[in-house]
Amino acid sequence: MLNAAIWPTFDYSRVPYRLYHDPEAYQREQERIFRGPTWNFLGLEAEIPNPGDFRTTYVGDTPVIVNRDANGTIYALVNRCAHRGAMVRREMSGNAGEHTCIYHQWCYGLDGRLKSIPFRRGIRGKGGLDPSFDMAVHGLRKLRVASVNGALFGTLADDVEPVEDYLGAPVLAQLRRLFERPVTILGYNRQRIRANWKLYAENTRDNYHASLLHEFLVTFGLDRSTQVGGVKMDARHRHNITWAEAESDSPELAQEAYGAARVRSNYLSLKEPELVRFRRERADPLNIAITSVFPSAVFVQISNSLAVRQIRPRGIDEVEIFQTMLGYADDPPDLTLHRLRQANLVGPAGLVSMEDGEAIEIAHRASKPDRDSTTVIELGGAGVISDRDYRVTDVPLRGFWSYYAELLGIEPAGAVR
Amino acid sequence: MTEAAAGSSAGDRFALYDLFAVYGALIDAAEFDVWLSLFAATCTYHIVPRENYERRLPAGLVYCDSRAVLEDRIRALREANKYNIHTDRHLIGLPRLTGEEGEAKLVEAPFAVYQTDQEGETRLFATGLYRDRIVVEAGGLKFRDKLVLLDTFAVPSLLATPL
Numbered sequence: 044m045l046n047a048a049i050w051p052t053f054d055y056s057r058v059p060y061r062l063y064h065d066p067e068a069y070q071r072e073q074e075r076i077f078r079g080p081t082w083n084f085l086g087l088e089a090e091i092p093n094p095g096d097f098r099t100t101y102v103g104d105t106p107v108i109v110n111r112d113a114n115g116t117i118y119a120l121v122n123r124c125a126h127r128g129a130m131v132r133r134e135m136s137g138n139a140g141e142h143t144c145i146y147h148q149w150c151y152g153l154d155g156r157l158k159s160i161p162f163r164r165g166i167r168g169k170g171g172l173d174p175s176f177d178m179a180v181h182g183l184r185k186l187r188v189a190s191v192n193g194a195l196f197g198t199l200a201d202d203v204e205p206v207e208d209y210l211g212a213p214v215l216a217q218l219r220r221l222f223e224r225p226v227t228i229l230g231y232n233r234q235r236i237r238a239n240w241k242l243y244a245e246n247t248r249d250n251y252h253a254s255l256l257h258e259f260l261v262t263f264g265l266d267r268s269t270q271v272g273g274v275k276m277d278a279r280h281r282h283n284i285t286w287a288e289a290e291s292d293s294p295e296l297a298q299e300a301y302g303a304a305r306v307r308s309n310y311l312s313l314k315e316p317e318l319v320r321f322r323r324e325r326a327d328p329l330n331i332a333i334t335s336v337f338p339s340a341v342f343v344q345i346s347n348s349l350a351v352r353q354i355r356p357r358g359i360d361e362v363e364i365f366q367t368m369l370g371y372a373d374d375p376p377d378l379t380l381h382r383l384r385q386a387n388l389v390g391p392a393g394l395v396s397m398e399d400g401e402a403i404e405i406a407h408r409a410s411k412p413d414r415d416s417t418t419v420i421e422l423g424g425a426g427v428i429s430d431r432d433y434r435v436t437d438v439p440l441r442g443f444w445s446y447y448a449e450l451l452g453i454e455p456a457g458a459v460r
Numbered sequence: 461m462t463e464a465a466a467g468s469s470a471g472d473r474f475a476l477y478d479l480f481a482v483y484g485a486l487i488d489a490a491e492f493d494v495w496l497s498l499f500a501a502t503c504t505y506h507i508v509p510r511e512n513y514e515r516r517l518p519a520g521l522v523y524c525d526s527r528a529v530l531e532d533r534i535r536a537l538r539e540a541n542k543y544n545i546h547t548d549r550h551l552i553g554l555p556r557l558t559g560e561e562g563e564a565k566l567v568e569a570p571f572a573v574y575q576t577d578q579e580g581e582t583r584l585f586a587t588g589l590y591r592d593r594i595v596v597e598a599g600g601l602k603f604r605d606k607l608v609l610l611d612t613f614a615v616p617s618l619l620a621t622p623l
Binding site for chain 1: 507508509511512515517518519520521522523524525526527528529531532533535536539540541542543544613614615616617618619620
């Protein structure tokens with residue numbers, strides 16, 4: 044049984060492996076997190092700039108259409124026909140005036156309203172639907188939609204706080220920083236990892252692993268834990284910003300911390316140093332800003348590569364990472380090329396990210412047979428969950444689990460938040 | 461069959477087949493430095509998800525717009541990156557001449573790559589299409605531009621070794 048007694052500690056410094064493998068947990072996550080009071084990243088306004096433009100996506104397991112109607116209003120609709128439950132819109136993206144299910148051609152407007160049903164009155168007075176059938180209550184279910192500078196969020200819950208309050212001031216500021224100017228889509232990449240989705244959600248909050256697992260970061264001086272940096276969360280500690288300032292450490296300090304053998308060469312030893320060279324674009328000095336929004340979005344700046352990742356659970360044992368690579372609409376061509384080159388750093392083939400796929404697969408595989416054992420989450424100390432101005436920490440993982448426990452209804456009395 | 465293909469001699473055809481056979485064999489043997497020698501001195505190598513290509517979106521999974529970036533990626537693979545322990549097996553279909561562009565031959569070939577893990581389990585890792593510009597350099601055929609158009613753009617686990 045999934046209940047508050049599964050937690051050995053009240054500070055989430057021990058997480059039972061069963062939470063990565065339990066079908067009951069997965070079902071409850073879908074119901075209480077993804078269909079519950081959370082705001083889920085849906086996509087970008089820049090992906091549907093024109094009336095009739097649509098994209099299909101997911102909120103947890105739930106298929107969703109995001110589209111713009113003739114007036115420019117954006118709707119998000121559950122992509123499931125009211126008749127037989129079939130997926131109405133099958134394409135990834137496109138432009139249309141309506142959505143028609145192929146099965147029996149029930150037709151919906153871009154606002155989700157059921158517009159027409161073939162043979163509604165039957166043929167020659169025989170068959171069809173009873174005149175009492177109310178089309179108005181058989182539309183596609185609407186999500187509430189909110190836009191933060193063009194980043195679209197949706198929720199299936201009626202009783203969730205406004206998105207600005209949900210994100211909190213620090214995360215909101217990060218999103219407004221990333222989306223300070225109109226963005227352009229450089230492309231997509233996708234990765235199917237054979238691991239539970241929460242291992243990935245934890246990974247993006249885990250500052251400790253970055254310079255250890257991703258050796259490239261240290262070897263070529265792109266990101267080291269000796270830099271000025273830290274973790275910053277919202278008041279409820281469900282989201283996290285991992286940040287670091289460019290060129291804020293010295294090679295000597297890095298060599299002392301990591302050992303000279305690890306810091307073998309700086310980026311100038313690359314044949315193409317532009318691969319990692321940070322071009323400062325803003326007043327602030329951040330060259331790493333990774334903003335994880337509960338439950339399943341990650342807004343990423345690594346050097347000059349910009350992206351949004353959507354974590355899509357695909358059952359207990361698999362997760363899809365759907366990443367949208369971004370630039371700004373007013374980027375000059377040489378900056379676009381720079382971002383395309385630096386896209387080598389991220390994604391399934393990323394020089395500083397490919398390892399994540401392997402790391403969470405081996406964690407998933409080895410934790411499976413022993414569900415009552417636990418992980419250890421104590422870097423930066425156990426106990427209170429709070430921001431840190433250093434990088435050797437995994438405190439934000441405990442914030443994630445704290446909110447997870449609350450939403451799943453398994454929060455122990457007296458637990459930290 | 462295109463005119464370019466019809467006009468090429470049997471010898472040219474065999475040289476082309478040989479290039480692709482060696483290309484796959486060298487990756488499967490993890491001989492990446494020798495593999496690099498199949499590319500021209502000035503070259504590009506891109507792995508692009510089909511969903512980007514079809515939407516004319518420029519981002520790739522691997523974006524080597526110069527030989528320098530390609531060599532850096534191979535160095536990173538050797539010195540820094542960690543990935544699933546596996547062996548690759550390339551099955552490359554017959555290359556097809558599709559045209560000429562200056563001194564370069566335009567060539568396409570379909571491929572499948574299977575990966576086998578340490579416990580002997582094999583899975584289909586990727587299918588796709590090579591779309592290449594091939595030139596004669598230093599007395600042999602070399603890839604000047606290699607586009608790996610990836611059908612399997614939901615990458616299983618991760619992509620470390622070249623396709």
